[in-house]
Amino acid sequence: MLYLISSCIALLLGPIFYRFFATNNGLHKGLDGFIFVSLGGLVLVHILPELLEHGGLLAIFFVLLGLWGPTASEKIFHKYSEITHNLTLVLGIGGLLLHTLTDGGAMVLAQQEHNSNLLALGVILHRLPVGVAIWWLLKPQVGTRWASAVIASMMVLTAIGYFAGEQWLTQLSLDNTAYLQAFVTGSILHVVVHQPHGQPDTGDSGRFKYQAGVGSLLGLGLLFVLLMMDSGGHEHHHHESSYEHLIDWMLTIAPVLLLSYGIAAIRFHFGQSPTTSSRRSLWLQRLCGPEALVISLVLLGPIFALTQTASLLMIGTILTLTKAMPTDPHLDTPSSPIRFGFAHLIDRSAPWVLLSLILANLIGHPSVPLANPYAQVAILLMVFLPMRFCNLGAAVLAVALAYSGWEPIAVFLPLIAAPWLNIKQLKLLSPLQAIAAIAALLVSLYVANMWIGHWQTLFAFPSFIQVVSLSILAILFALSLLRLGPRDFLGKLMVIRGKPHDHHHDHGHHH
Numbered sequence: 001m002l003y004l005i006s007s008c009i010a011l012l013l014g015p016i017f018y019r020f021f022a023t024n025n026g027l028h029k030g031l032d033g034f035i036f037v038s039l040g041g042l043v044l045v046h047i048l049p050e051l052l053e054h055g056g057l058l059a060i061f062f063v064l065l066g067l068w069g070p071t072a073s074e075k076i077f078h079k080y081s082e083i084t085h086n087l088t089l090v091l092g093i094g095g096l097l098l099h100t101l102t103d104g105g106a107m108v109l110a111q112q113e114h115n116s117n118l119l120a121l122g123v124i125l126h127r128l129p130v131g132v133a134i135w136w137l138l139k140p141q142v143g144t145r146w147a148s149a150v151i152a153s154m155m156v157l158t159a160i161g162y163f164a165g166e167q168w169l170t171q172l173s174l175d176n177t178a179y180l181q182a183f184v185t186g187s188i189l190h191v192v193v194h195q196p197h198g199q200p201d202t203g204d205s206g207r208f209k210y211q212a213g214v215g216s217l218l219g220l221g222l223l224f225v226l227l228m229m230d231s232g233g234h235e236h237h238h239h240e241s242s243y244e245h246l247i248d249w250m251l252t253i254a255p256v257l258l259l260s261y262g263i264a265a266i267r268f269h270f271g272q273s274p275t276t277s278s279r280r281s282l283w284l285q286r287l288c289g290p291e292a293l294v295i296s297l298v299l300l301g302p303i304f305a306l307t308q309t310a311s312l313l314m315i316g317t318i319l320t321l322t323k324a325m326p327t328d329p330h331l332d333t334p335s336s337p338i339r340f341g342f343a344h345l346i347d348r349s350a351p352w353v354l355l356s357l358i359l360a361n362l363i364g365h366p367s368v369p370l371a372n373p374y375a376q377v378a379i380l381l382m383v384f385l386p387m388r389f390c391n392l393g394a395a396v397l398a399v400a401l402a403y404s405g406w407e408p409i410a411v412f413l414p415l416i417a418a419p420w421l422n423i424k425q426l427k428l429l430s431p432l433q434a435i436a437a438i439a440a441l442l443v444s445l446y447v448a449n450m451w452i453g454h455w456q457t458l459f460a461f462p463s464f465i466q467v468v469s470l471s472i473l474a475i476l477f478a479l480s481l482l483r484l485g486p487r488d489f490l491g492k493l494m495v496i497r498g499k500p501h502d503h504h505h506d507h508g509h510h511h
Contacts, residue, residue, distance in 0.1 A: 002161045008155045014131030015139075015151065033215030033486045034222075035133045041223040043189055043356050045246070047472030051182045052362060059308070060362070062182035067189050068445035076353035093150060100157040130154075136204045216486035217478055246361055249400050255297045255461045257353065260291035260392060261476075264269060265341025267291070273340075274330035279323065283316040287419050290392050295395035296415060300402060301456040304412065311416045311444035318440050319420075322433045328388050345392075347484060350477045351492045352393025359383065376410035377399075377445075384414075384421050387493065394418035402455045410447045411455060417441055425488035463464040 017031065022463070052058040131151065138147035191281075267290070274285060284290065288308070297305035317324075334340050351461070361378060394414040401412045421441070427433055481489050 004159060007158055011134075011154055011158075013133040014133070014135040017135075021374050027211065029485070030211040030215030030218075031132065031136065033212035034219040035136055035215075036486050037216040037219030038222050039133050039219075040189065041219065043185055045223070045361075046374075047185055048362055052211050055179055055182055059179060059182040062179045063186040065183060065186060067186035070108055079281065093138070097153060098151075100154045100161065101451070118429050120133075122297040123191050128321065135407055144167075146391040163469040166244065185272070210482055212487070213482035213487035213489075215484060216481050245355060245403075249360075249403060251470055252299065252403075252460075253295070253399060253462075254473045255394055255465055256295050257392070258469050258473060259298075260289070260294050261345060262340045263291040263294060263328070264289060264345050265337040268340045275333050279325070280316070280320045281458045283319050283324075286391070287312045287416075292391035292415075295392070295399060298458045299399045299455075300411070301458055303452050304415070304455055305413065307444075307452050308415045311440075311448070313442065315416065315420070315437055315440045318436045322430075322436060324437075325430050327428055328419070332433065336418065343480070343483075346476050347480050347489075348492060349390045349392040351490050352390045353396050354477075356393045356397035357400055360397055360404055363401075372476045373409050375405035376406055377413055380410060380413050381417075384418050385423050387418075388422050388424060389414070389418035391419045401436055406457055408454060409445060411451060413445065416444055441500050 048063065049060075051063070055062075084131070131154075134150055134154070135147055138150060272281060272285060276282065293305055293309060296308050330344070332344075334344050363383075396416075397418065398411050398414045401414070420437070429437065484491075
């Protein structure tokens with residue numbers, strides 16, 4: 001009974017937090033950063049792996065439908081964009097209400113002898129960002145009365161789930177509702193990402209990026225605590241192996257990634273700068289840095305690195321000779337090599353590194369049936385086209401996919417395609433340029449398929465160096481979050497938009 005009361009109190013803290021933080025715009029931005037990271041992180045790292053395990057690859061389709069469906073509807077039915085967005089909000093809240101039933105049942109299971117009490121504590125703690133998010137989303141939209149009704153409903157449903165126990169969990173298990181929960185999960189992501197009640201950006205909005213960054217770091221801290229406490233025998237809380245994979249990958253990659261940032265600072269010092277007028281140099285930096293080659297060499301082996309180098313030289317030469325220009329230029333490039341390598345480049349690459357790890361953890365999940373190399377390549381091409389991967393993020397994705405057991409040809413594809421094979425870059429190319437570059441890509445894949453074998457690590461860093469490197473990297477990424485704020489930080493990804501909806505004033509908005 002104590003667990004039930006504690007979980008309800010955790011929900012009630014939402015309105016209290018909102019009332020306190022809404023009194024100051026800077027604190028409000030901090031609250032936005034906290035919800036954006038904690039709730040979004042719970043979905044990406046905790047809920048989606050569960051959905052994949054129970055719903056397979058089709059679950060990703062329903063997540064994307066919930067995420068992008070409202071955006072497409074608002075563009076197609078522009079006149080009814082507010083109705084579409086409000087319907088998405090209702091679906092997201094409905095999904096959280098459905099999830100509340102299983103939370104109540106999970107606390108019952110936590111009281112059994114063979115399960116850990118940390119399971120119940122994890123459920124209670126993860127309701128803190130949920131309670132704050134409910135009030136944050138609903139109070140400005142529909143007022144205090146309806147927001148209070150939803151909070152009260154969540155408390156009632158928690159009690160029902162608690163007293164009904166395992167019977168509710170059997171009926172509402174992920175096996176029975178995987179696709180429904182996948183769809184509402186996408187709806188939750190849509191609402192959180194697009195900040196439905198936010199104010200339009202103003203010229204002085206940068207004043208509050210630091211507060212937003214602090215809030216996001218607090219959200220990351222809470223997310224880390226929740227994942228570390230996520231234990232027990234219940235089907236809703238047993239993905240320790242998934243988290244262990246992420247931690248192992250980060251420990252392995254961290255020393256080499258730090259080395260790559262150092263090499264980037266050195267090449268900047270010797271004139272390899274994004275401000276150069278040399279088209280060949282610009283393409284070299286876009287395709288491989290060349291600091292991304294270090295990641296391939298150390299973590300995938302010399303055969304991968306040599307084949308990648310030859311392939312990128314061929315693709316880069318074609319793009320240079322045909323006078324193609326790379327998209328997404330570097331803005332406000334610093335003059336200091338140290339600031340370039342360990343601040344400017346981190347601001348650009350850190351979101352891609354994190355996305356690559358999460359993405360590999362999802363599509364490389366054992367329950368996703370992607371053993372066929374052609375299916376793996378097709379999925380990766382679908383991922384690359386709408387995005388603007390940087391070369392370091394592409395190398396990290398390749399390494400994580402290799403560790404997930406993907407075929408060598410699929411592991412090789414991100415190394416030579418991800419930095420340039422996207423819709424925005426292809427729009428800048430003439431038909432002849434695009435055909436020539438894609439032909440070079442196909443030749444490279446054919447040769448790689450015949451030439452490269454299984455990947456192999458060149459050498460492994462001692463565990464002490466891995467831990468220290470990951471700690472330093474975490475600090476550098478945290479400083480980037482503080483500089484940019486969470487929405488601008490993830491705004492480096494084309495699929496994330498930091499601009500809020502403004503349904504109350506102007507129906508001419510777009511995502």
